[in-house]
Amino acid sequence: MTHVGPLNGPPIACTLAPAAGKAQVEKWRAFDEDYALETERTDARLTIHYAKVDDSTRRLRELVAADSTCCAFVDWSIDETHAHLRLIVTGTPEQIAALNVG
Template identity: 30%
Template structure:
């Protein structure tokens, strides 16, 4: 019996736009930098109570719908780091998450 989690997001099509908009809004207001490899991304945000609370809510929500991702928040001085790790077959999902945070208005 396999213990691997399926590479599938359980978020509904109706819920997805709001989640992506929340990530985009937070990225526009607080994202400082992004470092990315194929299976890991480290996003750094300006430190503050609002970004911490919003990131914690997003991490909790993503843990429910995308359990195959490993998301960790850490606070260091003037930044909050969100580290997201994904299995190699989920690299496209990781890319979509990073893009959602890093998107800028057109």
């Protein structure tokens, strides 16, 4: 599966130390490999669809909790009301671009 998740590398404004940032990126990559389905992007919004199972729901919540703190320059939310999980990240075009999504 091609990497479609939120982080290819820590964004410039991420507050994690380099080692922690690298570890978080690896967690996202592993999660994306397991569950990512599709990505939708506009200038100010990124929506990523994931398979919805107990493990994916738990892991996505953990990832978003961490990134809501270290990458607080965008708004993170999870929509669980559909057949698939949806990660919704909103911000300015510059903020969305800083996430470095592949």
